[in-house]
Amino acid sequence: MKVIGDYHTHTIYSSGFRKKGKHARGTIRENAEAALKKGLKEVGICDHGPGHYLYGVKKENLPKMREEIDRLNEEFVPKGLKILLGVEANLVGLDGTIDVDDKLLKYIDILLMGYHYGATPKSLSDGLGLYVLNPVSKFFYLGREKAKELNTRAYIKALNKYPINMISHPGSKAKVDIVEVAKEANKHNTYLEISAKHSELSVDSLKLLLDIDVSFMVNSDAHRPEDIGNVDEAIRRAISVNLPLNRIVNIDIN
Secondary structure: OOOEEEEEEOOOOOOOOOOOOOOOOHHHHHHHHHHHHHOOOEEEEEOOOOOEOOOOOOOOHHHHHHHHHHHHHHHHHOOOOOOEEEEEEEEEEEEEOEOOOOHHHHOOEEEEEEOOOOHHHHOHHHHHHHHHHHHHHHHOOHHHHHHHHOOOOOOOHHHOOOOOOEOOOOOOHHHHHHHHHHHHHOOOOEEEEOOOOOOOOOOHHHOOOOOOOOOEEEOOOOHHHHOOOHHHHHHHHHOOOOOHHHEEEOEOOO
């Protein structure tokens, strides 16, 4: 069994308003070199969406990143590694709105979507529904089911609005009805991530999805080059619930 790609890695461009390197440390080249060293065939550079004020990629940097990756691919593709430009978009609206628009989509190869504290909501009501109710519901039972319902509905709407390739760490930080999200994801050929960094997809979540027709990716969510390709924890979870490994699209089981 061999991991052939890590599609969720971050670089110094995940910086928000802060100095580069405070949140994630590697440059695009350093991530590529680490991926090549691990024997990967593809690596995704997927920095946080621009709506995150602490960690988000600046919109004006995406064209620069596109040029840099195209240039680096001339060097790395002959060596056996393809670098993909992506964004880990933030869910910012109860109506499924994310913080990546058509102007930015034209620059990227892959689109990830996840929920993160600290993203700027679309409106006040979206802020209350997504960014107040979720953290509060972790500590108080009141509102927990309502938050889960709103989150699930927002994820499903996002899947219908955008060409999302993968949902990152679904259920982490914002609980969802993972079965309903998985069913909708499968309709759009969207993968669910088993994250080596986050607790989701958890063993319990994976058990619920054993009989649901959906495919998965295992990723590192690396914020340092040395962590790229380190997905053993994600694979361990999958094996522990007897998930058929041919449902994980970025590993070679032969």
